[in-house]
Amino acid sequence: MDNVKERVKRLCKEKGITIQQLEKQIGLSNGTISKWDRYNPRMDKLQLVADFFSVSTDYLTGVSSQAAIESGMETLEAVGTYEVDLLKTYRKLSEIGKVKVFLAALQELHDEMPPEEPEEKDDAASLTSKVG
Numbered sequence: 001m002d003n004v005k006e007r008v009k010r011l012c013k014e015k016g017i018t019i020q021q022l023e024k025q026i027g028l029s030n031g032t033i034s035k036w037d038r039y040n041p042r043m044d045k046l047q048l049v050a051d052f053f054s055v056s057t058d059y060l061t062g063v064s065s066q067a068a069i070e071s072g073m074e075t076l077e078a079v080g081t082y083e084v085d086l087l088k089t090y091r092k093l094s095e096i097g098k099v100k101v102f103l104a105a106l107q108e109l110h111d112e113m114p115p116e117e118p119e120e121k122d123d124a125a126s127l128t129s130k131v132g
Contacts, residue, residue: 004046005036007060011053026052051091054084 002010012019019033026048033041033049041049043057050057058064090101 002062003037004041004060004062005033007062008033008036008049011055015053022049022052047091051088054088 008022009019012022017025020030022028023030023032028045028048032045046057046060050060056064090098093101
């Protein structure tokens, strides 16, 4: 079974980049990933790598198989590039940023909804106006 470093190496090879290039692109110190065969990576660093390759941290740690990742990628491709990019951007936000985006989305949905028609009252005045 591959360790985390080996899986990252394989993903880098598939993408045509080196581990050093990956570290630089995601803001890790040079040599960080090379230590992952001796030490367990911190979750925040592991998540950066997972986000970069659009895989789960479960895949990187060997909890999930390659087939499960491919299945997930097919689902992401069906969603569309714009939504995938939106999700990747969302995942980079702080927790407060995520809450703000969520609340803004709810507000936008509310604003786009057509106004509700007022309920008709069955009082004597409205009944006589309907009859007469």
